[in-house]
Amino acid sequence: MGERETERPMQKTSPRVFVLCAPSGTGKTTVVRALLERARGQIFFSVSATTRPARPLERDGVDYFFLTSEEFQTWIERGDFLEHAEVYGYCYGTPGRPVLEALEQGRPVLLDIDWQGACQVRRNLPETVVTLLLLPPSREELERRLRGRRTEEQDQIQRRLREAQQEIRNYRRFDYVIVNQDIERTVTQIRAIMDQSGEMPCAPLPDLDRRVAELLGDRPPG
Ligand code: ADP
Ligand code: 5GP
Numbered sequence: 001m002g003e004r005e006t007e008r009p010m011q012k013t014s015p016r017v018f019v020l021c022a023p024s025g026t027g028k029t030t031v032v033r034a035l036l037e038r039a040r041g042q043i044f045f046s047v048s049a050t051t052r053p054a055r056p057l058e059r060d061g062v063d064y065f066f067l068t069s070e071e072f073q074t075w076i077e078r079g080d081f082l083e084h085a086e087v088y089g090y091c092y093g094t095p096g097r098p099v100l101e102a103l104e105q106g107r108p109v110l111l112d113i114d115w116q117g118a119c120q121v122r123r124n125l126p127e128t129v130v131t132l133l134l135l136p137p138s139r140e141e142l143e144r145r146l147r148g149r150r151t152e153e154q155d156q157i158q159r160r161l162r163e164a165q166q167e168i169r170n171y172r173r174f175d176y177v178i179v180n181q182d183i184e185r186t187v188t189q190i191r192a193i194m195d196q197s198g199e200m201p202c203a204p205l206p207d208l209d210r211r212v213a214e215l216l217g218d219r220p221p222g
Pocket of ligand 2: 021022023024048049052083084085087088092093094112113114115116117118
């Protein structure tokens with residue numbers, strides 16, 4: 001992945017691929033739904049494939065393509081994925097063809113994937129990708145949201161909280177970092193970044209290092 005937005009080349013061509021990452025439970029899915037509702041079909045949202053079992057209200061082909069491990073392996077061997085990674089013990093991947101077709105049609109693309117996938121997409125589509133990291137307001141609030149969703153068993157919740165640290169530790173690699181305190185405000189901020197094709201001069205979050213240290217439970221710097 002490239003570095004902060006000031007270090008990216010200034011000349012970029014639209015349309016763009018916007019990669020949204022967040023520790024599990026931050027509110028990424030909620031934010032994506034709100035973004036897509038507002039965009040009324042203008043944004044292409046990529047439906048990923050996964051080996052994770054479907055949650056009660058999830059629909060195959062809408063929320064994810066739910067695959068067996070063998071099917072997922074076949075998709076890899078056929079070269080169907082733009083990127084794929086193991087996340088929280090399951091396989092996840094972005095089908096490549098729909099993304100490339102959307103870009104050819106001139107539509108901005110939104111990917112809800114993890115940081116490993118973001119690195120691969122950055123490599124595979126250089127000059128096209130804008131990366132955004134959503135952070136929770138605090139560790140306590142992240143845990144509250146994750147538990148409040150009631151979709152994971154205790155061991156998955158613990159695993160997700162542990163591995164959330166990895167997503168957060170990589171914060172310097174993202175073009176934009178946004179704290180998801182209020183959904184409406186978060187959606188407005190992301191919309192503004194997308195409307196500017198990622199060229200919006202975005203003031204760095206005040207006290208970002210300290211916030212991240214708190215989220216990680218590290219001693220704050222300085
Ligand atoms: P993710 O996709 O990042 O794992 P979800 O979108 O499933 O997270 O959200 C996790 C829980 O947090 C859900 O119950 C959701 O309603 C809630 N939530 C999301 N964003 C906010 C917010 N800004 N403030 C309060 N609760 C939120
Ligand atoms: P969940 O199981 O909560 O839906 O998603 C778990 C994590 O997997 C989230 O961080 C989500 O962004 C990530 N994820 C979803 N789809 C993909 C994908 O296609 N590729 C990668 N690398 N990660 C994904």
